Amino acid sequence: MSEFDYDLFVIGAGSGGVRAARISASHGAKVAIAEEHRVGGTCVIRGCVPKKMLVYGSMFAEELGHADNYGWTIEGKSFDWPTLRDFVNGDVDRLEGLYGKTLESHEVELYAERATIAGPNTVKLASGKEVTAKHILVAVGAWPLKPDFPGSDLCITSNEIFHLEKQPECLVVQGGGYIAMEFAAIFNALGSEVAVVNRSDRLLRSYDIQIVERMLHIAMERGIDFHLNSTIEKVEKTDEGCLMVHTGSENPIRADQVLIATGRKPKTDGLGLENAGVELDDKGAIKVDEYNRTSCPSIYAVGDVTDRVQLTPVAIREGHAFADTVFGDNPRTVNYDHIPSAVFSQPPLAGVGLTEQEARSTYGNVKVYSSDFRPMKNIFSPHAERGLYKMIVDETSEKILGIHMIGPESPEIMQVAAVALKAGLTKQAFDDTVALHPSMAEELVLLK
Numbered sequence: 001m002s003e004f005d006y007d008l009f010v011i012g013a014g015s016g017g018v019r020a021a022r023i024s025a026s027h028g029a030k031v032a033i034a035e036e037h038r039v040g041g042t043c044v045i046r047g048c049v050p051k052k053m054l055v056y057g058s059m060f061a062e063e064l065g066h067a068d069n070y071g072w073t074i075e076g077k078s079f080d081w082p083t084l085r086d087f088v089n090g091d092v093d094r095l096e097g098l099y100g101k102t103l104e105s106h107e108v109e110l111y112a113e114r115a116t117i118a119g120p121n122t123v124k125l126a127s128g129k130e131v132t133a134k135h136i137l138v139a140v141g142a143w144p145l146k147p148d149f150p151g152s153d154l155c156i157t158s159n160e161i162f163h164l165e166k167q168p169e170c171l172v173v174q175g176g177g178y179i180a181m182e183f184a185a186i187f188n189a190l191g192s193e194v195a196v197v198n199r200s201d202r203l204l205r206s207y208d209i210q211i212v213e214r215m216l217h218i219a220m221e222r223g224i225d226f227h228l229n230s231t232i233e234k235v236e237k238t239d240e241g242c243l244m245v246h247t248g249s250e251n252p253i254r255a256d257q258v259l260i261a262t263g264r265k266p267k268t269d270g271l272g273l274e275n276a277g278v279e280l281d282d283k284g285a286i287k288v289d290e291y292n293r294t295s296c297p298s299i300y301a302v303g304d305v306t307d308r309v310q311l312t313p314v315a316i317r318e319g320h321a322f323a324d325t326v327f328g329d330n331p332r333t334v335n336y337d338h339i340p341s342a343v344f345s346q347p348p349l350a351g352v353g354l355t356e357q358e359a360r361s362t363y364g365n366v367k368v369y370s371s372d373f374r375p376m377k378n379i380f381s382p383h384a385e386r387g388l389y390k391m392i393v394d395e396t397s398e399k400i401l402g403i404h405m406i407g408p409e410s411p412e413i414m415q416v417a418a419v420a421l422k423a424g425l426t427k428q429a430f431d432d433t434v435a436l437h438p439s440m441a442e443e444l445v446l447l448k
């Protein structure tokens with residue numbers, strides 16, 4: 001008989017926590033998991049999944065806009081936000097159910113309540129009950145960070161945007177990162193007036209500048225109003241119930257909703273980590289070693305709460321590696337090199353490896369191959385939008401250092417292109433590959 005109630009207690013049933021719980025259980029561990037909101041976490045409930053479904057909704061709106069070029073006459077078309085919203089949220093409910101079933105089928109005990117740490121091996125539940133575990137895994141994720149300005153309580157975050165009662169006629173978005181660019185594009189395509197307020201003129205800081213400039217140009221052409229080098233000073237509600245967004249330097253912007261998308265903070269407040277001597281960094285993220293172990297030997301952490309790479313597939317890998325290490329007799333770490341990522345704006349952009357700017361400062365001499373083309377699909381569209389693909393290679397070895405692209409379906413293409421970087425391929429391998437015609441991906445083997 002173990003001296004503990006469980007071998008593993010996981011706090012947080014998001015992507016990293018559920019994977020860790022399921023794999024640990026399949027290695028024979030007795031596992032419990034606590035979740036204070038909904039099983040599935042940010043990605044499934046209020047992030048990647050419902051966002052991508054809204055992106056599909058906005059792509060449909062875009063296509064419908066030039067249906068006549070495909071020979072269709074559509075009379076009396078109108079858009080009903082609650083229908084799309086409820087359809088998306090219905091699928092979120094379905095996925096939440098599937099996640100719950102996965103836990104059940106692996107005999108992971110679910111506590112649908114908040115859990116905090118009371119000691120190195122003790123968890124306190126909101127009900128007051130205390131349970132013990134040989135190991136505790138903290139996988140509570142991150143939470144939107146709202147700058148403090150008068151009226152910030154009138155603004156929403158990505159948590160609330162999936163549940164809006166009405167489609168905003170005018171949406172102001174603060175920030176120039178992933179969430180800002182994705183929701184600006186979604187609501188622009190759905191017919192809202194969208195303004196973006198960003199504190200600098202650098203959007204999507206981690207992406208290649210030329211690709212981001214192309215995105216900015218296209219977004220402006222599509223009617224998104226950018227207020228760069230600008231910040232929200234206050235938001236006021238008028239007697240008519242609309243919001244006035246004051247940026248200091250110009251006339252206030254009228255809005256029905258203001259979305260704050262200025263980054264996410266590890267959700268460590270009030271978690272009781274001090275009761276077990278778990279150290280945090282200066283951003284409040286849990287410090288872990290390469291095996292996801294915290295400064296308390298019985299406590300581990302994975303995913304956004306550690307603020308390494310805030311991406312779902314990374315959290316999943318960390319959760320899996322934790323389970324294999326601690327319960328599978330297979331100590332392993334996660335390799336963070338060459339992680340592909342994408343912004344699901346319209347059109348989407350994607351990247352892997354070093355940007356041109358990073359490669360030049362790291363390697364000095366690099367070669368850049370590119371293709372600037374009009375995707376065939378865009379011929380149907382009134383927008384004369386062009387795609388741009390770039391490959392950055394080391395000048396001496398021709399080894400690929402980075403691939404960056406903007407254009408329809410670029411995330412789908414990028415997933416495969418990332419394999420080339422991971423495998424250490426050179427540009428020659430792409431040149432040797434026969435093009436698949438007609439496709440957009442073929443531009444990757446025709447780069448000049």
Ligand code: NDP
Nearest residue numbers: 147175176177178179180199205261262263264310342343
């Ligand atoms: P990001 O880190 O992507 O962007 C934050 C933006 O807000 C930046 O433009 C930043 O400016 C600005 N900002 C930060 N602090 C302030 C402030 N105090 N006042 C004004 N502006 C500020 O964060 P997001 O919230 O968009 O997304 C959070 C994370 O979620 C992402 O980093 C990503 O890891 C993940 N995510 C991934 C997605 C995907 O994979 N497609 C989609 C959505 C989210 P500056 O650049 O000057 O710092």
